[in-house]
Amino acid sequence: MSRIAARFKALADQGRGALIPYLEAYDPDRETSLALLKAMPAAGADLIEIGMPFSDPSADGPVIQAAAIRGLKAGATLVGVLDMVSAFREDDATTPVILMGYVNPVESYGYERFCTDAAAAGVDGLILVDLPPEEAEVLEGPAAKAGLDIIRLVAPTTTAERLGYVLSHASGFVYYVSITGITGTRSASAQDLRAALPRLRAVTDLPIAIGFGVRTPEQAAEAATIGDAAVVASALLATLAETLDDQGRASEHTLPRVLSQIEDLAKAVRATARTPA
Amino acid sequence: MRPQQGMIPWGPNTTAGGRAGTQGGEGAVELVMVNPTEQAAIPRGGNSLQSQPDGKGHFGGVHGGRFVAETLMPLILELEAAYAKAKADPAFQAELAYYLKDYVGRPSPLWFARRMTEKLGGAKIYLKREELNHTGSHKLNNVMGQILLARRMGRTRIVAETGAGQHGVATATVCALFGLKCVIYMGATDVERQKPNVFRMRLLGAEVVPVTSGAGTLKDAMNDAMRDWVANVADTYMLIGTVAGPHPYPAMVRDFQSVIGEETKAQMQAAEGRLPDVVVAAIGGGSNAMGIFYPFLDDSSVRLIGVEAAGHGLDSGKTAASIERGRPGVLHGNRTYLLQNADGQIEEAHSISAGLDYPGVGPEHSWLHDIGRAEYVGITDGEALEAFTFCTEMEGIIPALESAHAIAHTVKIAPTLPKDALIAVSLSGRGDKDIFTVAEHLGVTL
Numbered sequence: 001m002s003r004i005a006a007r008f009k010a011l012a013d014q015g016r017g018a019l020i021p022y023l024e025a026y027d028p029d030r031e032t033s034l035a036l037l038k039a040m041p042a043a044g045a046d047l048i049e050i051g052m053p054f055s056d057p058s059a060d061g062p063v064i065q066a067a068a069i070r071g072l073k074a075g076a077t078l079v080g081v082l083d084m085v086s087a088f089r090e091d092d093a094t095t096p097v098i099l100m101g102y103v104n105p106v107e108s109y110g111y112e113r114f115c116t117d118a119a120a121a122g123v124d125g126l127i128l129v130d131l132p133p134e135e136a137e138v139l140e141g142p143a144a145k146a147g148l149d150i151i152r153l154v155a156p157t158t159t160a161e162r163l164g165y166v167l168s169h170a171s172g173f174v175y176y177v178s179i180t181g182i183t184g185t186r187s188a189s190a191q192d193l194r195a196a197l198p199r200l201r202a203v204t205d206l207p208i209a210i211g212f213g214v215r216t217p218e219q220a221a222e223a224a225t226i227g228d229a230a231v232v233a234s235a236l237l238a239t240l241a242e243t244l245d246d247q248g249r250a251s252e253h254t255l256p257r258v259l260s261q262i263e264d265l266a267k268a269v270r271a272t273a274r275t276p277a
Numbered sequence: 278m279r280p281q282q283g284m285i286p287w288g289p290n291t292t293a294g295g296r297a298g299t300q301g302g303e304g305a306v307e308l309v310m311v312n313p314t315e316q317a318a319i320p321r322g323g324n325s326l327q328s329q330p331d332g333k334g335h336f337g338g339v340h341g342g343r344f345v346a347e348t349l350m351p352l353i354l355e356l357e358a359a360y361a362k363a364k365a366d367p368a369f370q371a372e373l374a375y376y377l378k379d380y381v382g383r384p385s386p387l388w389f390a391r392r393m394t395e396k397l398g399g400a401k402i403y404l405k406r407e408e409l410n411h412t413g414s415h416k417l418n419n420v421m422g423q424i425l426l427a428r429r430m431g432r433t434r435i436v437a438e439t440g441a442g443q444h445g446v447a448t449a450t451v452c453a454l455f456g457l458k459c460v461i462y463m464g465a466t467d468v469e470r471q472k473p474n475v476f477r478m479r480l481l482g483a484e485v486v487p488v489t490s491g492a493g494t495l496k497d498a499m500n501d502a503m504r505d506w507v508a509n510v511a512d513t514y515m516l517i518g519t520v521a522g523p524h525p526y527p528a529m530v531r532d533f534q535s536v537i538g539e540e541t542k543a544q545m546q547a548a549e550g551r552l553p554d555v556v557v558a559a560i561g562g563g564s565n566a567m568g569i570f571y572p573f574l575d576d577s578s579v580r581l582i583g584v585e586a587a588g589h590g591l592d593s594g595k596t597a598a599s600i601e602r603g604r605p606g607v608l609h610g611n612r613t614y615l616l617q618n619a620d621g622q623i624e625e626a627h628s629i630s631a632g633l634d635y636p637g638v639g640p641e642h643s644w645l646h647d648i649g650r651a652e653y654v655g656i657t658d659g660e661a662l663e664a665f666t667f668c669t670e671m672e673g674i675i676p677a678l679e680s681a682h683a684i685a686h687t688v689k690i691a692p693t694l695p696k697d698a699l700i701a702v703s704l705s706g707r708g709d710k711d712i713f714t715v716a717e718h719l720g721v722t723l
C-alpha cells in the first residue's frame with residue numbers, strides 16, 4: 001500500500017480527517033524550510049504538501065506568489081526541492097509528501113527523470129496545477145512507472161459530464177478546490193462544501209481533500225469532517241511572511257509561530273469526529 | 278522531433294529548429310508523440326498547412342494545447358464550442374463583416390512605398406496599412422470578433438492583458454461601444470512608458486490595473502488577467518490580445534486576424550497580378566504576423582519572415598526573441614518557445630517596444646519554425662529606432678515601434694532582392710503612442 005493510502009486508511013480507522021499543511025520550498029531559505037518540514041509531523045501534519053516555486057504561478061494569489069518569489073531568490077530548483085525531501089525521509093518514513101507546482105519546470109527537468117528522482121527522494125504524489133488530464137499523457141506513464149500518485153484538482157466549475165473523466169485520471173486522493181478563484185482569497189462556507197461533496201463521492205472512492213481558502217482551525221475541522229482532509233496553505237505562508245525581518249530573512253519567531261499555528265489547526269481537526277463515509 | 282519534416286520543401290530552417298531538441302533535454306524528447314487519430318480529425322485536407330491545430334489545440338502535435346487549472350478548463354471548453362458555432366454561423370460572420378467595415382474601417386489599403394523602394398534600390402515594398410484601423414493598430418480586428426462572441430455568450434464583464442496598450446485601448450473601445458464593464462491589466466513598467474494609452478483607456482471607461490508582480494510587463498499582466506478570470510468566471514470573458522493562451526485562443530485570434538492576409542493577397546493581385554515573394558511582420562505574441570501569414574501558408578512560393586525583438590542583441594541576454602533564443606516549454610496555457618532558464622523558470626524579456634516585450638510566442642509560429650515554413654529573425658532596439666525614423670521621413674507614416682521591427686528587416690533584405698521582387702510588410706500600428714520613448718532615445722525633451 002502506498003504511503004498516501006496507508007495514511008488515509010489509518011485515519012479513517014481512527015475516525016478523523018487529515019490535516020495537510022503546505023510549505024513553499026526554500027521560503028525564505030533552504031534551512032528554515034527544511035527545519036519547518038521536519039517539524040511538521042510532530043506539530044500535527046498528517047500529510048505534507050511542498051510547493052515547488054515557479055516564476056509565473058497564475059493560479060495563486062498574492063501570498064503564495066510572494067512565497068514563490070522568496071523561494072526562487074533563495075535559490076530553489078527542482079533538484080533542491082527533491083534534496084529537501086530526501087533529507088526529510090532520513091527521519092520520517094511514513095508521512096506522505098506531495099509536491100505541488102506548475103508544469104514547466106517539470107517539463108524542463110524531463111518527466112521521466114523527474115518522476116524517477118522524485119520517487120527515489122521519497123515523494124508520494126504530484127499536483128501540477130496547469131496540467132489538466134487532457135494534457136497529462138506526458139506525465140502519467142512516467143508517474144505510474146515510478147509509483148507516484150497524480151492528485152487531480154476538481155473545481156466548482158467542473159461539470160457533471162467532466163467529473164468522471166477527470167477522476168478517471170486521479171490517484172492517491174482528490175483535491176477539491178473549494179472556491180472559484182485563486183489561492184488565499186475567499187473561503188467556501190460549510191454549507192457550500194456539504195452541497196458539493198456528494199457529487200464527488202458518487203464518482204470516486206478516493207479520499208477527498210479540501211483546499212483553497214481553508215484558513216482557521218474551525219474551517220480546517222469542517223473541511224476535514226465534510227471531506228477527508230483539509231489543506232492549509234496561504235494562512236501559514238502569511239504567518240511566515242509576518243515573522244521575517246525587514247531584509248526578508250527568517251527570525252527566531254518564524255518556526256515557532258508557523259508550528260504553533262499548525263498545532264492549533266491539528267487540535268481542531270483531531271477534536272472533530274467524522275461520520276464514517 | 279518534427280513529424281512533418283521532410284514532407285515540406287520550404288525555407289532554410291528545416292534543420293535549424295533541431296536546436297530545440299538538444300536544448301530541451303529529456304522533456305522535449307518526450308513531446309514527439311503524435312496521436313494518429315487526432316491527426317485524422319483535422320478539418321481541412323491533411324496536406325494543408327492551414328489545417329492546424331488538431332482537436333486538442335496542438336500545432337504539429339507538440340505546440341499549443343490547453344495547460345490551465347481545472348477551474349478554467351470547463352470555461353475554455355465552453356468557449357471552444359461557442360466559437361465553433363459562431364464561426365459556422367453566417368449571421369455571426371455578417372455581423373463581424375459589418376463592424377469591420379463601418380467601425381474598424383476595413384479594408385485597409387496596401388500602399389506602394391515608392392520612396393522607400395527607390396531609396397533601397399531593390400524589391401518593391403508594399404505596406405499593409407493596419408495602422409489606419411480605428412484605434413491605430415491591427416488589434417481591433419481580433420477584439421471586434423471576440424467581443425461579438427462574448428456578447429453571444431452572455432458575458433457582461435471583459436478582462437484583458439495589454440503590453441503597449443494597443444490591445445487594451447482596442448478592448449476598452451469595444452466595451453464602450455457595447456456598454457460592457459472593462460478591466461485592463463497592464464504591467465506597471467508599461468503603464469509608465471505608455472502613458473497616452475493608459476489615459477485613453479481610462480477615457481473610454483476602462484479600469485486600468487497596474488501589475489507590479491515580476492518585472493511589471495506583459496507576461497505579468499497576463500498572469501493577473503488569468504487570475505481575475507478564474508475568480509470571476511460567471512460573468513467574465515477573457516479577451517486575449519494575441520495568438521497565445523490555451524486553445525482555442527491561438528486559432529481563434531488567428532482566424533480573426535486573417536483578414537489582414539486575405540486582403541493583402543487580393544490587393545497584391547490587383548496591383549501586381551501575382552502573389553508577393555516575401556511577407557514580413559513583427560512578432561510579439563505573433564497575431565499580426567499570423568494574420569498576414571495564414572492565407573499564404575499553402576502558397577509555397579511566398580517566403581514568410583517573422584521579426585522578433587532582439588532587444589540589445591540576440592546574445593545580449595536582454596532580448597525578446599523567444600524562437601531564436603528560447604526552447605519549448607509551457608506558459609499561459611500553451612506549449613511554445615519560451616525564454617527560460619535551465620530550471621524552467623521564465624525569464625524577463627527585453628525590448629524597447631512594449632508590444633514585443635514578451636518571453637513567449639504564439640504556438641503556431643513555433644510549429645511553423647519547427648517545420649521551416651516561416652523564417653524568424655531578430656531586430657535590435659537600435660535598428661528599430663532607425664527604421665522608425667526612416668519610414669516616417671520616407672513615407673510620411675509614423676510606424677509603431679513594433680512595426681518598425683518589420684520595416685528594419687525589410688530595409689535589410691530589400692536591397693538584396695531583384696527589382697521585380699515584391700515584399701508585403703505588415704504595418705501593424707501607428708507610432709503616436711511611441712513618440713515619448715523615441716524622443717527620449719533621440720535625446721529630445723518634449
Ligand SMILES: Cc1ncc(COP(=O)(O)O)c(C=O)c1O
Nearest residue numbers: 443561562563564565632679706
Ligand atoms: C502595433 C503593434 N504591432 C504588433 C504588436 C505585437 O503583437 P502581435 O505579435 O500579437 O501582433 C503590438 C502589440 O501590442 C502592437 O501594438
